[in-house]
Amino acid sequence: MNKLTVLFGTESGNAELVAEDVAAALEENGTTAEVVDMQDYPVDDLGAEDLVILVVSTYGEGDLPATAAPFREALVESKPDLSGVRFAAFGLGDSTYETYNLGVATLRSTFTALGATQIGETGYHDADSGLNPSDVAVAWVNTVLTLAAPA
DSSP states (O other), X not given: OOEEEEEEEOSSSHHHHHHHHHHHXXXXXXXXXXXXXXXXXXXXXXXXXXXXXEEEEOBTTTBOOTTTHHHHHHHHHHOOOOTTOEEEEEEEEOTTSTXXXXXXXXXXXXXXXXXXXXXXXXXXXXXXXOOOHHHHHHHHHHHHHHHOSOO
8 A cells, every 4th residue: 555545524633633643654654645634625536545544533512523524514415436445434532421432433434324445443542541642543553554455
């Protein structure tokens, strides 16, 4: 795998920082990764992607953050065929809330409903854990990449 896209959805900037750190880890392993804010990514371009990594936080009462909500709305409206797309998903949340990581669950179900195939387990960061979210995400993505090798 030579190139992939890391899409992030954030409210306060944490998911963007994590996405950039994930991309840096990918670069160290020889994979070029483009980091793009979900609100700036045209959903009709998704069908041309081989592998997409989603990094998204949960905001408020389980909502998608400000930069991810329009992206999901565009997916629901345009319904692109994602049957050739593989994706991995990482969520940032806080387990002290009932809606822990609902944002990533929402995007994951939207992608699979449009035909995309998830690789690996969904990664999660719990703000209540005290762990650095980038450290958790980098360890997760290194595991996922072993599953993403071309068939």
